[in-house]
Amino acid sequence: SLASLSWWHRRDLPNWLPWISTFALGLIIFQGVLGGLTVTELLRFDIVTAHLGTALLFFSTLIVIGTLLTPYQGTGSVGKLPWLSLTAVIFVYLQSLLGGLVASRWAVHQCFGASELCTVMNSHIAGVVPATVATVAVVVIASRTPALHPVLRQLANLAASLVVLQILLGVATFRLRLQVELLTICHQAVGAALLGVLVGFTVFALRDRTSVECQSQ
The missing domain is CATH 1.10.287 (Helix Hairpins)
Structure with a gap:
């Protein structure tokens, strides 16, 4: 439609x-x-x-x-936030794919039970670092940027809450070895929500930057 x-x-x-x-x-x-x-x-x-x-x-x-x-209507104060948030989007997207790979291959069970597919599991664990660092960087820089548009500030705060929740869910899911289905679903859902928030932040930030550049011309 x-x-x-x-x-x-x-x-x-x-x-x-x-x-x-x-x-x-x-x-x-x-x-x-x-x-x-x-x-x-x-x-x-x-x-x-x-x-x-x-x-x-x-x-x-x-x-x-x-x-x-x-x-x-942009305020022209985004600086490098559009590119930083785009980087976070890419890392979170790839991390979500790794999470799907871990779940579909039962990598946690295979690694702990038969010492197989540990590389897949460890890749997902290691992927937490760049995704989290990039997201936290967006949140911190947004919080320190004066005159940032309220929409961007709200999205940054939401991203901060989601990344903390996602890490907690990830730790719980890992410790329970994906045995609690609802927990695993929540982990994937929060990851998707974080991705959506970062995508929205990126688009608004790019619009902010573009609108100001057009006005200056």
Whole structure:
């Protein structure tokens, strides 16, 4: 519906909207194909991970559309925050994929039970560092940036809360060796929420920077 309506009303909408809506539709179709393969291939780990990655990419695309359509007037104080938050987005996305790989391959059980797939598990544990450092850097710099737009400040505060919650859930999930399904689901859901917040922050920050540059010209 989004893609068809955006093309139907394209004369009254931003030029980019029909194209990004079509991209989102393509992701949904690809996601459906991967979903079918996930069932027919009996939850093969690479397909499950690709299924997760596509879902997160679709979710991020919707966040981008929403933030681009939201009225926003930049203050011109973002500095390097757009690129720093984009880095955090990439790290969190990759970390989410590693988490899906750990879950789909039962890497925690395999490592502790048979000393197999420990590299996969350790990669996810090590991936916590860059994702957390990048997110915390965004939060700290945002808190120290004067005249930062209230929306960006709120998103930064939300990201701080989510990253703390995500670490706590990750530790609990690891200690319980993924035995509590609800805890594992919450861990993945909070990770997706953190990704969405960072994507929104990045888009708003880029709009802030772009709007000020256009005004200066």
